[in-house]
Amino acid sequence: MTQRPATGYEVIADYLRTLDSSPGVYRMLNAAAEVLYVGKARNLKARVSNYARPGQHSARIARMIHETHSMMFLSTRTEVEALLLEQNLVKQLKPRYNVLMRDDKSFPNILIGKEHAFPQIKKHRGAKKEKGAYFGPFASAGAVNRTLNQLQKVFLLRNCSDSMFAARTRPCLQYQIKRCSAPCVGKVSELAYADLVSDAERFLQGKSTAVQATLAAQMQTASDEMEFERAAALRDRIKALTAVQTAQGINPRGVTEADVVAVHLDHGQACVQVFFIRANQSWGNRDFYPKTGSGAEEPEILQAFLTQFYDDKEPPRLILLSHPLEDPDLVAEALSDRAGRKVELAVPQRGEKAELVENATRNARESLARRMSESATQNRLLEGLAEAFDLDGPLRRIEVYDNAHIQGAHAVGGMVVSGPEGFLKGQYRKFNIKGEAGAAGDDFGMMREVLMRRFERLLKEDPDRKSDSWPDLLLIDGGAGQVSAVEGILAELGVDEVQVIGVAKGIDRDHGKEEFHRQGLPVKALQRNDPVLYFIQRLRDEAHRWANGAHRAKRAKTVGATPLDEIPGIGAARKRALLAHFGSAKAVSRAALPDLMAVDGISEAMAETVYNFFHRD
Structure with a gap:
């Protein structure tokens, strides 16, 4: 049995014998079978052969090739299909060397x-x-x-x-x-x-x-x-x-409908700025910070951004760009197919459209400068936190936990996440307390339930602990008892690499006199003017805010609950119709069958269901 060649170039060259000239998508994997890169090609054999020739690649591509241990291929009918499949796989697999858009929220x-x-x-x-x-x-x-x-x-x-x-x-x-x-x-x-x-x-x-x-x-x-x-x-x-x-700000006279998309790149970090122009009015702008795939250039960043950004959004008739794309005709065809009409891509050089692009580029440049400054400050705080408590660094992910309830009622656990880029609000989590600990007001029991659910799921989704979802540090609201309990939970689950700090109120429960607890170490305090202390206070306050907000929402939902919520088949729309017609849930419970059938959206069968629910005896 022949042994597979050792180097990346030889690994790639070995696949050329089995490839043809059809369009498709290829994946490059490392020795651990992790996907490094997903790419598309008009001609798979020609595209892959480029990777097999040493000495003509950028440092980024050379690193990727060196790590490649195997490849996977999937042919398609057209290059447009290959482009769409490529971006679906990129969003699903999040390869290290691809450009990744990190904000996929819908727009109002x-x-x-x-x-x-x-x-x-x-x-x-x-x-x-x-x-x-x-x-x-x-x-x-x-x-x-x-x-x-x-x-x-x-x-x-x-x-x-x-x-x-x-x-x-x-x-x-x-x-x-x-x-x-x-x-x-x-x-x-x-x-x-x-x-x-x-x-x-x-x-x-x-x-x-x-x-x-x-x-x-x-x-x-x-x-x-x-x-x-x-x-x-x-x-x-x-x-x-x-x-x-x-x-409205900028109101272009000659541009009725367009998105203005500009990118600025600095030291491997990118900011993409999008301005929305509709009905000759500016309807605001949004900045995005895609992962640049360890060193991609502007054309590749813009192309990947456009295909991912418009994956679930309708593109406008015109998209104005700050840089030309690698495959502009292909991207325009893909976006046109998605929109069901022609979508034009343009890189204007003069006139009002060029001014719009220049304005977007300036905003991208200024936004990236602010973000890099904030990231530098955040990194210094993370380094200071690790140094103050002698933690294993660098700290890439901190999870902060807190519970909220009123004498056990409407108990909710909250988790907030922070890292080098600040608070990662898209990764916050709420936990509705389901066990008896919530009803009993048992904070230890609630914390146990939250952490068990969090880490059992994490172990199930990523048992090898290779993803960015694993925290380096847990901040717990509490003292030595809470820290000991959390350490016991982690030990029970076989998680021994996550560090834990308990934040207690301290003397007189005064803000600024917090005491910090670690398992097996003496209690520690920080100076009142220490930036690390302010940083921890911000983390703890954010966890309080998040947990208390979840608790209030749960409490408000319970206050608005009615017996109608328990009837099978009665959703929000039918509930509104019944309450609007009768005025209250009590009046619904007393209504006769013909009266129930008179409500819009309530069929005879549904009217019988409602009537029988209130007249089971």
Whole structure:
């Protein structure tokens, strides 16, 4: 039996005999069968043969080849399929040498509903299942909220839920402060409200000049007819509309719909800045910090970012870029197929579009500089923490745990995560306490349940302990007893490489006099002005905030619970319909079968289910 060649170049060359010229995807694996890199090729044999020739690769690719111990291949019908499959595998496997986008949150939109005679205007995030007109994306929830706040002043559209709308008998506060026309109590006709909806849609489509002209004409007419109160109201709406336009910032005249995507690279770290231009208005920007695959250049970073970013988002008709891509035609074809219409990629050199790209590039450069400065400070704090407590470093992941409950009620455990890049909020976790410890108010028992669940799952998902999900340090809210209990739990699970520090309140429970406990070591305190002490306090306070927020949410959910929640088949929509129709869960329990069947969305069978639930005896 022949032994596989030892070096990476020879390993790769050995595969060439079995490859043909079809398009496809290849994976490079190390000796531990971990995927190092996923790539796509128009011609698999030609692409892989490039890796088999020493002396013509960058330092990054040379390192990757040197670590390669085996390869895997999957052929596709077209190169576009190969590109899409490549990015799916990259997002799933997260190879070390690929460019990885680290923020996959959805973006909010503004939705004007179409299922009600008096449509509601609101923020929407997620799948567009609800019938209505969607406008977006906006860069953040804050950008949507600011725009909605101003739009309500201009167009007086309601933002209340349908059930609240149906239950109103007099105008709410929104009407009093002139942010709603109060259609719920007939202060505006259906036709007049429809005109307001039409004006709002025209504004969000970029036709703000026409809307402003219409309002100005109406104000002049009201003034001529000496309806000064109405004229003043229209004047206030025009002022609010001007404020919306001013708040939009950059408002390009020649670009109706585009995403402006710029990248800045510095010492192996990258920032990608995305500006959203819709309806000739800037709807905000967002910065991203992709992993650069140990040294990728701008074209590769941008191409990988675009294919991953638009994997679950609809691309606009035009994408303006700061750098050309490696395969611009291929990416444009893939995005066009996904959108069901033509998507154009451009690297503008002059004019207004070039100014938009330059602005995005400047923002990317400034954002990366700030982040690198913050990362340097964070690294110094992590080094100081390891030095102060004689910990094995470097510390790459700290997990902080806390519990929240009121005499055992609504008990919740919280975990926050911090590392060289600060708080990793996407990796925070909440634990609903399920055992008897919660009801008994037993903090030791609750901590045991949380840690057992956390580390049992971690051992199941990554028994070899190679992923970044394994913490280097646990910070526990408590003293020697809590630390001893946690060390016992970890020993029981066979986890001996995770370090533990207990943070106790100290003398007089005073902020700044905290005592720190480690197993087998004397109690330690830090100077009041020590930056490491402030760092630990921030970590502990964040864990308190997270756990207390989860506890409040659980408590509020319980307060809003009704017997309807226990009925099979009654979800949120049917629950709202029943409560809106009868006014309370108690009234539902007393309702006759024909009355239940009269509710929208309640079939005869469902009405019988509800009736039988309350009349089982």
